[in-house]
């Protein structure tokens with residue numbers, strides 16, 4: 001039996017799911033004694049260092065944790081569960097950590113997008129039981145803005161490169177901890193977890209030990225989900241956001257089955273967009289939560305969910321905050337949430353007042369779950385102009401002139417699934433959301449959606465050059481070379497597609513096969 005330390009600050013469902021999928025039972029710590037009596041303790045830290053330590057102190061877990069670590073029993077820390085082992089963190093400088101390992105946790109200072117999100121490799125420095133059965137060149141899923149810096153090099157189990165070299169796992173006797181998320185790292189992550197769980201696993205040093213590692217470009221499968229006219233929840237797909245064909249909502253399959261299939265084929269992430277979320281209230285839309293629960297039991301790569309994340313008052317006058325809606329999505333198995341329409345409203349208010357309200361959905365969710373959990377989904381549409389001075393927006397010169405030969409355009413933000421255009425451009429929206437604490441941009445493009453004409457590279461370049469957070473290029477993928485184009489000609493970290501995957505025109509494996517050797521990808 002595995003004892004899991006869930007101190008109630010966020011979603012540890014995916015860790016439980018991963019361990020249970022390996023046939024192991026999980027007991028969650030309910031009181032300090034459960035830590036002391038554990039045989040194998042897993043600590044998947046969630047949230048921010050300061051609030052994590054505050055809860056551990058309040059619950060009286062700090063003493064028992066220190067005693068457990070000193071007892072020589074197996075321990076696996078994940079992400080913040082690694083940070084907790086150190087003396088302190090730059091994330092909350094006045095707060096003391098568990099101090100089991102001497103050293104501190106430092107903020108990433110690199111000339112790359114931060115958070116470091118995605119699949120990166122491990123440069124393995126010493127044998128460990130975690131590595132049995134691994135070749136050594138596998139990639140694992142990272143998502144973090146801070147990294148550990150142990151004083152004693154003997155504690156370093158692996159390092160990873162991202163602008164600089166950082167310590168990505170530590171080992172001190174039976175105490176192991178990883179910066180990456182094994183529970184979100186597909187089969188190899190499950191293998192690593194199994195090695196921790198299984199008794200008698202041998203410490204091994206894999207044959208392949210890269211000196212340097214590289215972050216992979218991510219291929220994301222997107223499932224637009226809504227109820228059809230019969231009330232069944234289906235994966236649908238629009239042409240420039242119109243999801244109806246001969247009056248009926250297009251039905252391209254069942255959400256859980258499709259997501260599972262894409263995971264098996266090698267998708268690096270899965271995104272669900274509840275596309276009628278702007279008018280329905282997701283907490284009344286239980287099937288969507290159930291889709292997430294079922295998917296997270298079978299799919300061990302990151303799951304993002306969007307649609308309807310905003311404040312809401314139900315028919316009985318009960319007020320729900322966007323944070324509560326997001327919390328329900330996280331509890332059901334989401335790793336990230338994506339905010340669409342509400343982000344536009346928030347950015348408009350911010351531009352009007354010139355100050356952060358402090359309680360917007362973006363700020364609140366980022367504060368509680370971390371920036372990396374907050375994705376902003378932008379639904380822009382091109383608006384052509386003759387001269388840049390014609391509008392007070394971020395205008396670009398385009399190689400694809402408008403119907404009247406206009407050489408310039410701006411990208412107008414829309415809300416409610418493209419139904420309503422707003423007086424805000426996509427570049428400004430992305431910038432403002434980054435400032436408010438968003439961790440990633442999902443950049444759709446209504447003009448390209450469902451057209452198979454390739455990504456709008458001009459839009460992607462404009463937004464990517466305006467922000468320091470990762471950008472997911474979306475809309476328009478029709479052929480394998482469109483993925484190569486977007487990675488070679490823009491700095492986008494990921495590419496997302498929907499239609500070509502659902503219609504089986506170009507399976508994910510084919511995309512990856514084509515990119516292999518040309519672009520760094522996860523095999």
Ligand code: 1PR
Nearest residue numbers: 238241275278307308340341377417450475476497498499
């Ligand atoms: O506004 O916070 O409730 O979120 C609603 C979410 O639903 C937003 O993220 C919005 O993008 C999405 N959405 C709303 N209506 C539609 C629609 O299609 N009618 N889908 C919609 C957006 C666009 C992409 C699509 C890519 C790739 N889907 O995600 O998957 O364009 O497609 P392709 O590869 O086939 O070209 P809120």
